[in-house]
Amino acid sequence: MRKIEHIGIAVKNLEESNLLFEKLLGVPPYKEEAVESEGVNTSFFMNGPNKIELLEASDSNSPIAKFIAKKGEGIHHIAFDVENIVAEIARLKNEGFTVLNETPKKGADNKLVAFLHPKGTNGILVELCQEIK
Numbered sequence: 001m002r003k004i005e006h007i008g009i010a011v012k013n014l015e016e017s018n019l020l021f022e023k024l025l026g027v028p029p030y031k032e033e034a035v036e037s038e039g040v041n042t043s044f045f046m047n048g049p050n051k052i053e054l055l056e057a058s059d060s061n062s063p064i065a066k067f068i069a070k071k072g073e074g075i076h077h078i079a080f081d082v083e084n085i086v087a088e089i090a091r092l093k094n095e096g097f098t099v100l101n102e103t104p105k106k107g108a109d110n111k112l113v114a115f116l117h118p119k120g121t122n123g124i125l126v127e128l129c130q131e132i133k
């Protein structure tokens with residue numbers, strides 16, 4: 001784990017939250033991207049060296065729709081940048097964490113991603129991200 005890659009925030013309405021975060025951070029999102037396989041529409045903001053990902057559900061089966069129905073809007077996951085996601089998945093499995101997808105999948109913003117179950121990480125959904133070169 002090299003650094004925090006982004007913080008994911010679940011929102012009900014991406015357009016409204018883009019305006020809110022633009023007011024908060026003083027910059028517009030640098031990118032919007034739909035990731036159909038995850039059932040999400042996303043936008044990304046930079047704050048200094050740090051990245052924030054806003055996620056809106058694009059269908060009712062989306063993890064974001066379920067999360068908002070249970071807990072409301074708010075921090076949904078913390079993503080860590082890794083150099084080699086396959087090696088990191090193997091290391092974390094060996095340490096006893098529950099990896100939700102053992103085969104990395106395509107995420108947003110040019111990343112391969114994998115998730116750890118929040119039940120094994122003090123209630124925090126952890127995402128691993130490896131940049132696709």
Ligand SMILES: CC[C@@H](C(=O)O)C(=O)SCCNC(=O)CCNC(=O)[C@H](O)C(C)(C)COP(=O)(O)OP(=O)(O)OC[C@H]1O[C@@H](n2cnc3c(N)ncnc32)[C@H](O)[C@@H]1OP(=O)(O)O
Pocket residue numbers: 008035038040042053055063064066067070076077079100106107108109111113115117118119123124125127
């Ligand atoms: C845009 C792509 C990518 C990127 O490039 O950055 C993303 O960020 S995609 C983000 C959306 N995708 C995911 O979240 C995929 C991983 N998540 C999952 O596989 C599931 O959401 C889950 C974590 C396995 C939960 O699914 P499920 O068991 O079907 O949902 P429940 O609602 O029944 O939840 C069970 C249990 O877990 C708690 N929970 C769920 N989500 C979270 C969360 N984000 N943070 C903390 N806890 C979470 C939920 O509250 C339930 O707890 P209990 O009620 O105590 O049982």
Ligand SMILES: [Co+2]
Pocket residue numbers: 006008053077079127
């Ligand atoms: Co994410």
